[in-house]
Amino acid sequence: MMGALKKYRKFMLFLAIGFIYTLAYPMTAHAMHIMEGMLPPKWCIFWFVVSAPFFIYGLYRMHKIVNSDIPNAKVMLALCGAFVFVLSSLKLPSVTGSCSHPTGVGLGTVMFGPGVMSVLGVIVLLFQALLLAHGGLTTLGANEFSMTIVGPIVGYAVWKLCRAMKVRRSISLFLCAMFADWSTYVTTAFQLAIVFPDPNGGVGAALVKFLGIYAVTQIPLAIAEGLLTVIVYNLVISNDLWKESALQ
Template identity: 40%
Template sequence: MHISEGILPLSWAGLWWAGTLGALAISFKNLKRNLQDYPEKKAVFAFITALVFLFSVVPIPVPFSGTCSHPVGIAVAVFVLGLSGSIISGFIVLLLQALFLAHGGLSTLGANAFSMAIMGSISAYLVIRLTQNLGFPLYMKGFLAGLLADWITYLTTAIQLALALKGEESVSSLFIKVLLAFIPTQVPLGILEAIITGALVTAIYKRRKDLFAFEGLKTIKGVVK
């Protein structure tokens, strides 16, 4: 989710920015209302954003793809902050990394945020709701949410690169090449992130279940929309 500056043509970068800004506008409105209802969540929001920052800060270069491989950490944010909070948190993380660490660029920030903050959060949210309905143990909820959030983030990044850089090549052909470039690093990283996410959400719930957007993985009114 750290596509470098200049990798995407401006037309594609602008398109992803448009989608990201639309999602941010909706998420910010929900988050603002939630923080008014639950002001104690402000400190939690800052803590979880810092945690996601640390999760996703170590780069593993992926040859020939114009990007790097990382754990994403966004599933933990969905558990604690809800969907809207997670999207805003993920965007802040990527903005700070682009500004101060040269992880990704500003023109490509819309694309990077769309893949991690938006698609990563949505996939984790849907997994949590599905596994909640199926009665999965908390650790498995965290494991599957962490795994899918990680892999969906990189699947989206592969699609973004294939669409923008296809040239004379077909989109499907380039997509497969980019995906194959990610697989050696991201398959094991995704599994490792799933293990850590499951353990982390279980530990948080045992000590401070009141911090969860899903208390007992049941929605608290006004926190998760």
């Protein structure tokens, strides 16, 4: 038992520091997570309905993984969920009163596939909405769709494509995390643009404006997130806590 705890102490220390930081230094919640009250009721319902099938599939996938004989599966699920929570809680000021932050979904996407992330993401988004005033309950469906559905699907596609092309594992993982992050923000910008179209240019012009706001901070943040994801994943693999072929 003590040996197992020593294996995980690096991860627990990293996650504990991040968790303490998010609680000790709260920030005004004008972030990638769409705030409570920003979306009309019809759009809140729409995104809940669109996200529901992915969430149900994620529950099915998680049930299979939890009840499998894969070593450390439950611990790694918890690690991936905590990784998303910590990274997506580290909000940095952007422009025009907005904020940006990493998403952290790349790690779990590579280890468990995109389906599981929709469930882990809902848990994270609920905790952030209730404890950190980050996001909202009525906008939960929209935030889930952008960060834990579109992001992981795009990241997983990039990961599989890179591996099929014999790209090095670290580079494939870096690109997976980076594109998962960027696609999340593109989706969020679109979600806001269709609700708040530009008076002159319509949805297209509004989309360009929102993307411009996010791009200032999110491009470097996504690169940093990709590097951090590679470091954590390599630590997991090098300490024999997970096998790349576990779910294959």
